[in-house]
Amino acid sequence: MTNSSSFNLTYSDDLIAILSIDVKGESQNVLKESFIGDFNDLLDEIEQSDALGVILTSAKPDTFIAGADINMLKAMQDRESIAKIADAGYATFKRLENFKIPVVAEINGACLGGGLEMSLACHGRVASDDKATKFALPEVQIGLLPGGGGTQRLPELIGVVEALGMMTTGMHIPAQKAYRMGLVDRLSNKTYLRQASKDLLSALRQNKIKRNELTSSDWKNPTKLINHVLNRQLIKTKPVRDFILDKARAKVLAKTKGKYPAPLKIIDCVEAWGRDGMPLGFETEARLFADLVLSPEAKQLMNLFFAITDLKKERFISGRTKPKTIERLGVVGGGLMGSGIALVTAEKANTPVRVQEMSRKALDNCMNYAYMHLQKKLKRRRIKPAAAKQVQQRITGTTDYSGFANCDLVVEAAFESLEVKHEVIKNIEKNSPKGVIIATNTSSIPITEIASAAKKPENVIGMHYFSPVEKMPLLEIIKTEQTSDKAITTAVEFGRKQGKTVIVVSDGAGFYTSRILAAYMNEAARVLSMGVPVEDIDRAMVEFGFPVG
Structure with missing residues (x-):
């Protein structure tokens, strides 16, 4: 066994390298700056071994990787530091993608952000059907975009419409839906997850995995047929691409009123993927990722994230009184x-x-x-x-x-x-x-x-x-x-x-919420009394950022 600060490496009797993610000192696996170096060192070792395949798994219960360390992201104050980490991530995921033996991501629990992007760089993905298994690219919720190739590999794998839906909202996808979308190749009970991973490795070695191809039943399903042609072929043509992306931008603007730049930049990255292909798409993603990390919106959304995280840990009492168990x-x-x-x-x-x-x-x-x-x-x-x-x-x-x-x-x-x-x-x-x-x-x-x-x-x-x-x-x-x-x-x-x-x-x-609402409503009433039409007040507040005026 080989251990590092982020991984444990063992080999099974059938010559499978089991690379287990176990970030020390964390309850969940998160991508830290040291993660990439540790990962590449172990890939070096695997390359020198007789391993026939790699299973990338997690030693943490109910978590694959919960995403990047947001403290690390918040600490990046200039393009140079952002580029250093981003370039290392791109190079490592590209190495994983081109690894000489097949690599399967074995996923049980949360697979979020950079964790999902890492799994996308693997040759295959197996997920447990446990309710704790969720997939998401939630970077948009802290004002960012997926910065590890997600804006390029995700639409390539599942199609542009589904990919935009995931990335511009940060929605969590349960394992069953992920399988139907083609995000994962195999779905298994948690008990048999390891065997399912080995079976997928065997299929990959024999080149039996065919993605993005219609089955005989799909040809009889108009919806699947249209989606396949749209997502795999027509999206590469400018008129269709422009139509889909313009619709996506209009939908985003209807919700955000232009106050949040991240969803629009995600669409720009997908546009680059469809227009220029992945290599240039990665460059676009890296540039726009840096723009967002340094943006005031991202900084404040990260502050909000930390405030909510701290709030979840707050006990609100000074003593050690334990809560009563509520059984009904x-x-x-x-x-x-x-x-x-x-x-x-x-x-x-x-x-x-x-x-x-x-x-x-x-x-x-x-x-x-x-x-x-x-x-x-x-x-x-x-x-x-x-x-x-x-x-x-x-x-x-x-x-x-x-x-x-x-x-x-x-x-x-x-x-x-x-x-x-x-x-x-x-x-x-x-x-x-x-x-x-x-x-x-x-x-x-x-x-x-x-x-x-x-x-x-x-x-x-x-x-x-x-x-x-x-x-x-x-x-x-x-x-x-x-x-x-x-x-x-x-x-x-x-x-x-x-x-x-x-x-x-x-x-x-008024407690807290009604008390602050009162100040808001009093000011609105004062402006109304000055002769400003209520429609103008409502419109101004929506444009300022209040979603319901």
Whole structure:
């Protein structure tokens, strides 16, 4: 075995080099500056061996490579330092692409950014069908473009339309869809992943892998036939290329209003690929990557990334109080907000939910909310039927409070009336376990006033979700002077399980979000009172960067 700061190299009995990525001191594999040197040293060793093939895998659970080290990117302050790292990356991936024996990327878990670009330079890719296996080029979300050849190799592999969709949005692609797109060559259960990798190596050695060719069934499928001709042949012609890329630019501008340069530069790179071919396309990518790294938009988006990352680690309490384990959530009120809270709890937190409503019809509407959401995901193949059924079965309802005796946390999403909420608080305490934590989803009523009706006000906390709950990432948690550390840390941890970005604020008028919104709305009202048409105000705010005006 040969070890380095980023890799472990072993050889199997059947002469396969197992090159395992294991970046020391990191919970996930990330591409650091030392990564390239270590990788080339081990490729040198493999070249001198009798190995018949290479399997590039990961020693980290549920992560292949999570992308480049953003600290490294942020530290690059001039074109010279950017070019030094970029050129080393291009040369290494080109070496991998031209390696004398086949190299297969064996992917389980997150394969993101530079990790996906590295796998694209391999001769083949095998992925586990585990739900943790995701593929993405998310650089656009920090104001950058894929700088390791991704803008060139991805459209070459899966076609320009799918590639632009991935790169201009940063969307995550599950393993099953990646296989259908042609992003990976084989899909396997995690248990048999190694054998699948060896089988692909054998097929590559025998030149049995044919990509970008239509099968007999594809010829009978008009959609596949049109996409194949469009992506593989017509895209190289100027009129078709211009049409597709102009449409892509218009779509990007409709969303970004021109405030974010990265998506447009990604399209420029793909245009260079279609017009000039890969060698000159790589040069375009390198030049535009450097432009973006030094741009003010990228610097601020990286700052935002670090702020959100730090926020995810924040405990919000000074002591070491551990959160309460939530085995079942109660929700009082099955309207729009209550239905959304129940949905993210069942789907993201994998936790059973008991919803209380006044009538069976209201409960049916709540259940249908989850059903329609899951049907959309099924139609788009973003969830398997068995998984969708499990999510739906986690949500149950009652017109009284039966089942609340098993709830560890109850969120009330009742009508915005202090009197109604006081009654709800009393009913929750009456029908739930002695130490139940009660969260209110109010957006306007002081939490202290709501908690005044509770026998144990220290167990009452605000959990202010935003609509629609399944789409809006923020969760505002509001503590009073009486709220216990146990209630705070429990609400924080459970909110994170629901997939939320959590902030904790003290009880006060408007909490945090409504308070800053008030200043925004007051200024808009002041300008309106000066005679400026509301349409002009709205248009100005959209152009400034507020997506809904």
